[in-house]
Amino acid sequence: MDGMLAIDFQTTPARYRHWRIEHDGDIAYLIMDVDAAGGLIEGYELKLNSYDLGVDIELNDAVQRLRFEHPQVRAVVIKSGKDNVFCAGANIRMLAKATHGHKVNFCKFTNETRLAIEDASENSQQIYICAINGNAAGGGYELALATDHIMLVDDRRSTVALPETPLLAVLPGTGGLTRVTDKRKVRRDRADVFCSIEEGIRGAKAVEWRLVDEVVPNSKWKEAVTARAHEIAARSDRPVKAKGISLTPLARKVEADRIAYSHVDAEIDRTRGLVTITVRGPSQAVPASLTAAHALGDKFWPLTVARELEDIILHLRANEAAIGVVLLRTDGHAQAVLDHDDFLAKAKDDWLMREIRHYLKRVLKRIDVTPRSFIALIEPGSCYAGTLAELAFAADRSLMLTGTRKGDNREPAAITLGAANFGFYPMGNGLTRLETRFLGEPDSISQGMAKIGIAIEGETAAKLGLVTAAFEDFDWYDELRVMLEERTSFSPDAMTGMEANLRFAGPETMETKIFGRLTAWQNWIFQRPNAIGEQGALKLYGSGVSPNFNKERV
């Protein structure tokens, strides 16, 4: 039985209300046709292809399924199913009604979906094109910005626009400001003009300003889009004859304080504001062959774990705001995890194994931007090896038990490094988690590499800097109790800000700028009366009344 979740991130094409996919050989058309009456929450209509979190949950699902279920698709064309309108962006009434927390979480998820589109283009060679047949405003244009090639119909009417600032007193926060300057490399003063005008820019000027890649006369639109899609598809290395796998419904059981999947479960302690997520290692041996792995489909352990872990993280973010601390545990055999990693590494040219690695990378990145304190517990019986060791490195802290426990005859806890820890899963900043961790002591990376495949127990792990601290059983519970009492007593906001800084040591990329610089400013604006107050632009939009701004600059 799957109990009700307030917001469920799982869906299937059969349940889509806002998107449809049409296939034409190696091209897929991802068509946005939002059902105005299909809002996730009561109280607003999704007019003009505007969207809310529900629309983006479907988009995320579609992007994901195209990669796994349709290996033959080499180019994806995003277009609108409505006449004369491409997409009006995030629904403004929804934003005006939503709590601060919901707004922030909504923006985070939509940002992740757009990054997933870029990841598909770059790393899966399933290359996205945007065919803007109508006005693309705000989030609508930001969706286009996530694709590799933007086409705009030249019908003297269709424009691209980022009108958030003049119209709503907020930022184009789904990567818009960052992608305009850093991806499209629009000159900063032109970007300033573009982001200040409600009506947007069209035609040749949109090309000259680098806002779109080409404009096409209305009369030649359909052929031009098809031709461009074929041309771009020809660049891709995806296997035309491969057979996709099905992403079947998750084995998920929801109870009041527990959510259980096949290899992941989460025990929620609402009194203490804690959740314990346990990730189980493979229960079966590694498949005998690539064919056997394909035959397992979404029951192949690395894929199963990625899906289940992603779902629980998204669930906690959206539905359990008051749970501030996540304890991470693993359970199983290190060697079985490493065997699966090896399998992924050896089959790296196989399209499905490549997808799975990139998917695991994205799930781990979701943890990096999740505003909860993650604490990894490394105890006997755990399997922090290779891919699962990344959980410990993604955590804000890791505690390791030294030696064994009385009455427990299992081996002492260990971390076992594998190839997966040295390049499978780069963070948003472009570094591996170990590179980020050891920014100041690069030798520690080579010391770690020298220990690949060796079970590293508590004291050694602490000495190598792989864990925050190692304790014997005698001290374990007190240390943990005190840490958790402290952590859950702190201001959740301060923790969010602190973690958003400490997790991203080293270089910044467009991706980290979106979650750091852009998002942080947007969150600030989302707190300001000029946007969200009773006289603020977001609240008054559409009322005919002009917002009354406090003119003080901060």
Add this chain to the structure above:
Amino acid sequence: MDGMLAIDFQTTPARYRHWRIEHDGDIAYLIMDVDAAGGLIEGYELKLNSYDLGVDIELNDAVQRLRFEHPQVRAVVIKSGKDNVFCAGANIRMLAKATHGHKVNFCKFTNETRLAIEDASENSQQIYICAINGNAAGGGYELALATDHIMLVDDRRSTVALPETPLLAVLPGTGGLTRVTDKRKVRRDRADVFCSIEEGIRGAKAVEWRLVDEVVPNSKWKEAVTARAHEIAARSDRPVKAKGISLTPLARKVEADRIAYSHVDAEIDRTRGLVTITVRGPSQAVPASLTAAHALGDKFWPLTVARELEDIILHLRANEAAIGVVLLRTDGHAQAVLDHDDFLAKAKDDWLMREIRHYLKRVLKRIDVTPRSFIALIEPGSCYAGTLAELAFAADRSLMLTGTRKGDNREPAAITLGAANFGFYPMGNGLTRLETRFLGEPDSISQGMAKIGIAIEGETAAKLGLVTAAFEDFDWYDELRVMLEERTSFSPDAMTGMEANLRFAGPETMETKIFGRLTAWQNWIFQRPNAIGEQGALKLYGSGVSPNFNKERV
């Protein structure tokens, strides 16, 4: 007559209440000894060497004067003048009382001062050391982090600490989080622990965790600090026998709607929320020799302009919050500016000329992080050449008049590029303003270089991408009027967030991370009830009452 300014950024050592400087050959001791009764605003006592903006205005002045007035100083030791306490950081009562705008502006200025310390160490070879003789907490430790070498006395009592998060529910926002991970390269989980404990870390552990460079037993403290200062001074290339210049009081005249300096003036239009800053080119020919330039002291035009421009920017930020738009104008002869730039370039190995260039760099960087919309107006009679052309490139937009005006027989307006535009003044992101501007079209840089020294008029400047738009006189006033009406009608918060994103295209550095990622998160937290509400940690600090946090994570 110098009218009263609410907050004045000008001071002199004779007026210092919180700092003193002791000289010992090529070493200077910059001693913090805060006068508890000397707060800038009523209502709090600056106990335990805690600081407010007034304390930092003196520190900024001291750092600046050490560079210009004391070329012989090669190492600067920051220490405390009080026993058993180094510095308790920003004064908490002040933060609790201050408006949001004041808090943000205070943090910005203190961040700039710490970056100026790093700039002195790196670029002036006046290398800063911090000798922590007592507790260094919060902003106290952040001050230490800005130096090149941190020494901590090992007296079993003195610690370094960043207790903001557990104690006050805010971030160590004066670069603390960023410098811990990116400069000191403290491992992220250790940084997480360090930033979560009120009591700080001392002794050998502080060294092991990379928080300080060395700990020294109390008994050897004084000699060890002196020895280290001499050792570090020996690395510097500063001229031991050079004679400093005096930074004399600014020629400043303050009226209700006008502030006038010798080469800068500002006309404030409060009704429209505008200020027009006019920067005048050199009124005298370039000095005949380096000796003559030194003899001019702070009357040497590039230095005069840097000081005056800096003062007006700081004044507007602190005292004119409701003025959202800055119109920049220049007035004078392009060749005179270029001659001065050439002089600076040719004398680049002279310590004073080097100081002046770095100072101009820092003043231009202050514009980059000033939350006001800058619009450069390029009209006949202006002198946007070399150094002053950077004003146009620092602006959010630039408008240029094409051709001449009826009844005005001056030459058409021009931009004249010089060597100064190709490397004198890198932005915080490490790129020149032209490199940032032309991120997407690097050829434009070489096209610009080819035109060095040539007056580029309106149409050509627009074609080369050097200005946002060029208009003939016929359209000028309407275009400008509409633009200003629009700009001043927008939400000031949205403008601040937009500009903070669009101005920093391209790479991020530790410096831009401090103003982008860290500051933006801190500003968000500075709006959250968990920090600033009646039940928030900042308000309740010291009351004995525990804050009552809303536990929802955002």
